[in-house]
Amino acid sequence: MPKAEMLIMPNSEEVETLVIESVRLLAEDFDLAALQQPNSASALYGNEGVLDSMALVNLIADIEDAVSEKFGASITLANEKAMSARQSPFLNVKTLSQAVLERIGS
Amino acid sequence: MSWIDRQFAEFEDRVACHEAGRLWTYSDFLAEVDRSTELLAPAVGSKPVVIAIHMQGTLLALAAMLAVARLKQVALPLSPQATLAERLEQQGIAGACFVLTEQGLDSTQLSRASSKWFGELAKREHAGLVLFSSGTSGEPKGMLHDLDALLDRYRTVRPRGDRTVQLLLADHIGGLDSAFRTLFAGSTLVVPEARTAVAVGEAIQQHRVNILPASPTFLNLMLLAHVPEKFDCSSLEVVAYGAEPMPEGLLARLIEAFSKVSLQQKFGTSETGAIRIKSQCTGSLFFKIEDSGVEWRIENEELWLKTSSRILGYLNADESSLEADGWYRTGDLVEVADGGYIRIIGRRSELINIGGQKVHPAEIEQVVAEIDGVDACAVFGQPAPVTGSMVACVIVTTVDRDLRSWKRMVRNHCRGKLADWKIPVSIELRDELSLTDRLKRA
Numbered sequence: 001m002p003k004a005e006m007l008i009m010p011n012s013e014e015v016e017t018l019v020i021e022s023v024r025l026l027a028e029d030f031d032l033a034a035l036q037q038p039n040s041a042s043a044l045y046g047n048e049g050v051l052d053s054m055a056l057v058n059l060i061a062d063i064e065d066a067v068s069e070k071f072g073a074s075i076t077l078a079n080e081k082a083m084s085a086r087q088s089p090f091l092n093v094k095t096l097s098q099a100v101l102e103r104i105g106s
Numbered sequence: 107m108s109w110i111d112r113q114f115a116e117f118e119d120r121v122a123c124h125e126a127g128r129l130w131t132y133s134d135f136l137a138e139v140d141r142s143t144e145l146l147a148p149a150v151g152s153k154p155v156v157i158a159i160h161m162q163g164t165l166l167a168l169a170a171m172l173a174v175a176r177l178k179q180v181a182l183p184l185s186p187q188a189t190l191a192e193r194l195e196q197q198g199i200a201g202a203c204f205v206l207t208e209q210g211l212d213s214t215q216l217s218r219a220s221s222k223w224f225g226e227l228a229k230r231e232h233a234g235l236v237l238f239s240s241g242t243s244g245e246p247k248g249m250l251h252d253l254d255a256l257l258d259r260y261r262t263v264r265p266r267g268d269r270t271v272q273l274l275l276a277d278h279i280g281g282l283d284s285a286f287r288t289l290f291a292g293s294t295l296v297v298p299e300a301r302t303a304v305a306v307g308e309a310i311q312q313h314r315v316n317i318l319p320a321s322p323t324f325l326n327l328m329l330l331a332h333v334p335e336k337f338d339c340s341s342l343e344v345v346a347y348g349a350e351p352m353p354e355g356l357l358a359r360l361i362e363a364f365s366k367v368s369l370q371q372k373f374g375t376s377e378t379g380a381i382r383i384k385s386q387c388t389g390s391l392f393f394k395i396e397d398s399g400v401e402w403r404i405e406n407e408e409l410w411l412k413t414s415s416r417i418l419g420y421l422n423a424d425e426s427s428l429e430a431d432g433w434y435r436t437g438d439l440v441e442v443a444d445g446g447y448i449r450i451i452g453r454r455s456e457l458i459n460i461g462g463q464k465v466h467p468a469e470i471e472q473v474v475a476e477i478d479g480v481d482a483c484a485v486f487g488q489p490a491p492v493t494g495s496m497v498a499c500v501i502v503t504t505v506d507r508d509l510r511s512w513k514r515m516v517r518n519h520c521r522g523k524l525a526d527w528k529i530p531v532s533i534e535l536r537d538e539l540s541l542t543d544r545l546k547r548a
Contacts, residue, residue: 025510025514029514029517029518029521030517030521030526053461053492053493054460054461054493054526054527055526056491056492057490057491057492057493057496057531058529058531060491061496061531061532062513065509065510065513066510069508069509069510078490078491078492079491082491083491083492
């Protein structure tokens with residue numbers, strides 16, 4: 001089935017809701033106390049972020065799966081560009097949501 | 107007359123094989139080897155050439171192979187299930203000048219292969235055998251065996267009256283080993299109508315089979331198809347498993363389903379042929395190499411083997427695993443226990459490296475397989491950001507549950523049993539267990 005037919009272009013709130021829910025579930029699965037009630041400003045990876053590299057890899061896979069399931073879009077969050085960007089997309093929920101939205105739109 | 111012909115002539119009226127509704131005695135089989143020899147003899151000269159054998163029938167392919175051995179030529183058994191492209195690729199790599207089919211002998215117009223190993227074979231005045239490894243990517247790896255040396259390992263097989271299911275085909279070292287071991291013992295090969303769990307169940311019931319050699323994945327399929335309950339398997343005495351790691355959970359289920367059967371582990375490599383081993387006990391994956399023709403040692407956790415039946419070399423691949431002094435580095439990593447018992451943990455090439463920490467797929471598979479609703483699972487490494495690789499897992503299940511729930515279930519189950527970095531990150535669901543041509547997990 002052509003992807004374009006199933007693709008639902010979400011708005012930024014919908015994407016942020018999906019990211020927050022993914023972070024919340026990950027925190028629950030891996031007992032990450034600091035992220036039990038995440039919000040837009042929650043730090044994720046780097047600086048004050050509480051995720052270690054393994055948790056980050058899990059979160060990326062979870063969000064990619066959720067985006068595919070919910071919006072019918074197959075995205076790759078962690079490519080070379082993302083890893084070397086001046087501002088990491090994985091800093092906090094807000095920057096990550098922005099990156100997800102950009103990938104779905106591109 | 108060679109020892110092989112003498113052996114078969116002696117077995118005369120005993121039943122060599124049941125295949126496609128036909129019963130073959132040893133006299134019939136020997137007559138078929140004679141027929142193939144007469145067909146091939148005028149076409150070949152003193153210099154060995156490679157003869158591809160493409161037969162639908164397993165016993166016909168075996169007879170053709172023995173004819174090639176008599177004429178000191180090189181056999182290339184092709185899988186009857188291989189596609190035309192696969193067959194042409196293998197014939198090209200091996201430089202097969204002829205193809206022998208049920209219809210007769212054809213020239214391929216290919217020129218003779220140039221590998222130095224064919225010269226070595228001619229010098230020894232021995233027959234050869236080209237087998238291809240079931241590599242998962244890239245060109246298949248062609249290897250040249252000294253067929254005389256390989257067959258010689260069966261010279262000491264003692265006569266028996268077994269009825270053995272022949273599942274693997276003649277293009278595979280495991281299939282050849284079970285066929286040779288059966289035929290040189292004067293026992294009976296039972297070729298099922300199809301290579302499916304149900305067809306094997308029918309064959310066991312109809313021919314009162316007592317030995318079943320199969321891969322763990324195939325045995326799992328038999329359990330999933332309820333073969334032990336649906337068919338009369340009371341004749342079974344031995345289930346011999348090998349070719350891929352046996353998950354401990356599956357072994358326990360097999361012991362329960364086949365309670366009166368002895369479960370025996372088999373071991374061998376395409377490069378050395380089968381190795382005789384003895385399991386520590388039923389239900390244990392530890393075994394001891396007990397084979398007078400085999401030397402073994404462990405280097406850096408890797409099993410090294412030395413046998414007279416080792417391949418001469420590869421036709422199209424790097425030979426760094428073949429030591430000049432005859433040793434073969436198997437690529438299998440092993441765990442050593444007291445008393446000289448060893449257990450295969452997995453392939454060195456399948457180790458998953460996560461940010462510098464390494465894990466064997468089998469360790470994770472064993473834990474995932476404990477989850478309710480998992481019929482089978484396969485763990486492998488996948489490229490990932492930050493950590494280089496991540497653990498990916500395919501789960502075969504018929505339970506209707508979404509991916510997100512499966513993921514959470516796997517995490518919940520694995521936490522505390524595995525370090526967090528070993529818990530599968532990516533999960534893919536399938537509803538059917540698929541097999542490779544060699545009956546391993548696909």
